[in-house]
Amino acid sequence: MRGVINILRKSWIGWxxxxxxxxxxxxxxxxxxxxxxxxxxxxxKGKLVPDGHKVMAYIQGxxxxxxxxxxxxxxxxxxxxxxxTPEKDGWEENELITLxxxxxxxxxxxxxSPGNSKVDINLTTMGVxxxxxxxxxxxxxx
Numbered sequence: 001m002r003g004v005i006n007i008l009r010k011s012w013i014g015w016x017x018x019x020x021x022x023x024x025x026x027x028x029x030x031x032x033x034x035x036x037x038x039x040x041x042x043x044x045k046g047k048l049v050p051d052g053h054k055v056m057a058y059i060q061g062x063x064x065x066x067x068x069x070x071x072x073x074x075x076x077x078x079x080x081x082x083x084x085t086p087e088k089d090g091w092e093e094n095e096l097i098t099l100x101x102x103x104x105x106x107x108x109x110x111x112x113s114p115g116n117s118k119v120d121i122n123l124t125t126m127g128v129x130x131x132x133x134x135x136x137x138x139x140x141x142x
Contacts, residue, residue, distance in 0.1 A: 036078040037077050044104060044123045078112070
């Protein structure tokens with residue numbers, strides 16, 4: 001035991017190792033509890049999407065976050081899953097997240113990770129026309 005104390009007195013590396021094992025190591029384990037925060041621009045055929053459209057984040061078909069487009073951009077905060085609860089309530093490491101924009105079809109996929117990430121959304125098609133409405137329109141011209 002005396003040898004360990006003498007080494008620690010002379011070595012900052014020894015102190016760093018002790019700090020990492022007692023405090024720092026727990027901080028890395030808990031990093032998964034941070035939200036996933038994608039942000040970026042929203043484009044439709046190369047032009048910015050107008051303000052007010054909703055950007056929604058889905059994981060396995062379930063919506064976990066949404067925000068409005070402002071200035072052609074969005075910023076989301078998607079909560080992390082709490083492993084101490086049985087139900088899924090957020091993202092898990094490397095899980096695929098789908099970003100969709102209301103009134104537009106398609107979306108963008110990315111892998112979940114803690115912290116900020118730049119994810120632009122590039123859309124190419126508008127929302128799908130309601131077929132029952134189209135049938136009623138065709139009936140008017142018969």
